[in-house]
Amino acid sequence: MTDTLQETTQGAPAPAASTEAAATVAAEWLAAFADALERGSAPDLEVLFVEDASWRDFMAFTWDFSHKIGRDELVPRLLELAKAADARGFTLNTDQPPFEFNGEVAAFFDFTTRDRLDRGHVRLSTATGRPLATVFQSQVDGLQGHPERIRHHRPIGKVHGTVPNRTRWSADRRKELAFEDSDPAVLVLGAGHNGLSIAARLQALDVPTLVIDREARVGDTWRKRYASLALHSSVYGDHLPYLPLPPTWTEHTPKDKFADFLESYVTLLDLNVWTSTTFVNAHYDEVAQRWTVRVRREDGSIRELHPRHFVVAAGLYGNPRIPAIKGLETFTGVYTHSDAFQDGDRFPGKTALVIGAGVSGHEIAHDLAEHGTDVTMLQRSSTYVVDFPTYHKIWAGLFHEDTTVPPDYADQMAYALPNALSDELQKKLVKLAAKEDQELLDALVARGFKLDWGADGGGIYGSIxxxxxxxxxxxxxAQLIAEGKIGLKQGVELVEIKDGRTGVFSDGSEMQLDLIVFATGYDWLWASIRPTLGTAAARIDKAYGRAADGEYANTWRRSAQPGLWFGTGFIRMARYYSKFMALQIKAIESGIEPMDPSGDPAWAASAGFTPHDRADSDAATPALG
Structure with a gap:
């Protein structure tokens, strides 16, 4: 399955001339699949999959994420859930025809389950002469009877004809935004790409939603970062729901440009956002199944809101962390956390120490060096490094200028593998990238830089x-470090400041300093929020990371606490996963799903888990708080 795994991330669709043959293969397989599923025939279903095939389901059959690896595990579970969910109507998707993809056929198909509209994806090998599925994926795409307000269902805007006491659109928006005589069904904490993606999805599903953010403007969390910051992903993967970036957009987005885009996104999609609003605390009423959330508005007043759902979408990290250093308060130069650092051009001719060798540490040291600062990076442990062209060559195969697969379908392909298989794929790709970058990595090591390969060998994605x-x-x-143009101190700590400007290190060495930048990370956000939620927080062991079932713990799915949701991740992850959170919340608000299903044995049995029993199965994965 090695080749199949690599092709999930790499490669490009074959020319259009091959699509007719691909469609024939896909149609043959899907017809046999639908027939075997309808008859409940395990033998006939088994012969349609390779032995080590995988299946990942995103809420098409149950209201949760799940997966199976291996035909012997996959087939009986698929038969069980298809019968329970009344899966039917399997037809090839007409918006994205089948195509050849690195020696296999990639196809999408539509079907329904009892209350859902669903879409599937399959990868078919024809190596044995008949199409066999290597990768199978399914996902909810909508709710029957509850269409998104897009395209043919879009809002009217202005009703024609005579409307007594007609109100103006701008006045209606102000009233909707104020929530003066009503409460939002969903309150979202954080107006970054995660929170806004969720809000946009919910808005399109007619779920009253309010986003709060402590910053004065949407996007300020980006505007206030260091001036040289830009997105490392490229434009092809950076679209948010419903609003693709225009073809004139820069390939790589500077942070201020992205900040302005987020602010425009709110305006263009009519999202309800309160800025300069600080979350104070919250209490969940188990009987009423509602939150009481207290927030502080810009004028200092406290407003109480009573949503049914509270979504924490403010990222993984909270307050900046600066280590305790003896005498730091006596430093007569400038010291700052990377969170507050701005321009490298303020320190030409000065001597700087950047503590930390992650993304921020490297980019700030780079910025300072470009502006004539004598800068040294202090690398306290080890760092995974990959060159930018290598990263995009190996990890962005579905998201590039010449792709013919729209983002919605590319996302489905990118997330088709269960996390366990994706983890193994990442290790292979990390090794492949290391060979590409061998010259650069060797030069870094020669300078004393300490490399690692990411958490469990998984590179960036393993670490995330x-x-x-x-x-x-x-x-x-990295080139500047390798060339000695950025100095390096490795494996030591800054332990003391003496005589106003002298930094003393744990190995006894000293350095005269004008500037110290602490690129030393942040406290866990969950650690600071947990005390504000009272007893409701007790059920949450962690947010993000992996749960016992191998999916993300309490994130983008129901958490162990009814009505409490978590959404975090990079842009593409937010775009993809926000759909499932929003549809599940809509299902709850529409009465399709209960608010708390844990007391229903039939529900738990059909879903294959009990939400309140999602324990941490990986001791190496840190809990947030």
Whole structure:
């Protein structure tokens, strides 16, 4: 299955001339699949899959994420759930025809389950002469009877004809935004790409939603970061729901441009956002199944809101962390956390120490070096490094200028593998990237830089999965380190400041300093929020990371606490996963699903889990708090 795994991330669709043959293969397989499923025939279903095939389901059959690896596990579970959910109507998707993809056929198909509209994806090998599925994926795409307000169902805007006491659109928007005589069904904490993606999805499903953010403007969390910051992903993967970036957009997005886009996104999609609003605390009423959430508005007043759902979408990290250093308060130069650092051009001719060798540490050191600062990076442990062209060559195969697969379908392909198989794939790709970058990596090691390969060998994605940011996508800083143009101190700590400007290190060495930048990370956000939620927080062991079932713990799915949701991740993840959170919340608000299903044995049996029993199965994965 090695080749199949690599092709999930790499490769490009074959020319259009091959699509007719691909469609024939896909139609043959899907017809046999639908027939075997309808008859409940395990033998006939088994012969349609390779032995090590995988299946990942995103709420098409149950209201949760699940997966199976291996034909012997996959087939009986698929038969069981298809019968329970009344799966039917399997037809090839007409918006994205089948195509050849690195020696296999990639196809999408539509079907329904009892209350859902669903879409599937399959990868078919024809190596044995008949099409066999290597990768199978299914996902909810909508709710029957509850269409998104897009395209043919879009809002009217202005009703024609005579409307007594007609109100104006702008006045209606102000009233909707104020929530003066009503409460939102959903309150979202955080107006970054995660929170706004969720809000946009819910808005399209007619679920009253309010987003709160402590910053004065949407996007300020990006505007206030260091001036040289830009997105490491490219434009092809950076679209948010419903609003693709225009073809004139820069390939790589500067942070201020992205901040302005987020602010425009709110305006263009009519999202309800309160800025300069600070979350104070919240209490969940188990009987009423509602929250009481207290927030502080810009004028200092306290407003109480009573949503049924509270979504924490403010990211993984909270307050900046600066280590305790003896005499730091006596430093007569400038010291700052990377969170507050701005421009490298303020320190030409000065001597700077950047503590930390992750993304921020590298980019700030790079910025300072470009502006004539004598800068040294202090690398306290080890860092995973991958060169920018290598990163995009290996990890962005579905998201590039010449792709013919729209983002909605590319996302489905990218997330088709169960996390366990994706983890193994990442290890292979990390090794492949290391060969591409061998010259650069050797030069870094020669300078004394300590490399690692990410958490459990998984590179960037392995590290992100466990909440670590000790990685760097190189856009120039690594070369400067390798050439000695950025100094390096490795494996030591800054332990003391003496005589106003002298930094003393744990190995006894000293350095005269004008500037110290602490690129030393942040406290866990959940650690600071947990005390504000009272007893409701007790059920949450962690947010993000992996749960016992191998999916993300309490994130983008029901958490162990009814009505409490978590959404976090990079842009593409937010775009994809926000759909499932929003549809599940809509199902609850529409009475399709209960608010708390844990007391229903039939529900728990059909879903294959009990939400309140999602324990941490990976001791190496840190809990948030």
């Amino acid at each position: 999965a466990v909440g670590k940011d000790s990685y760097h996508i190189n856009i120039g800083a």
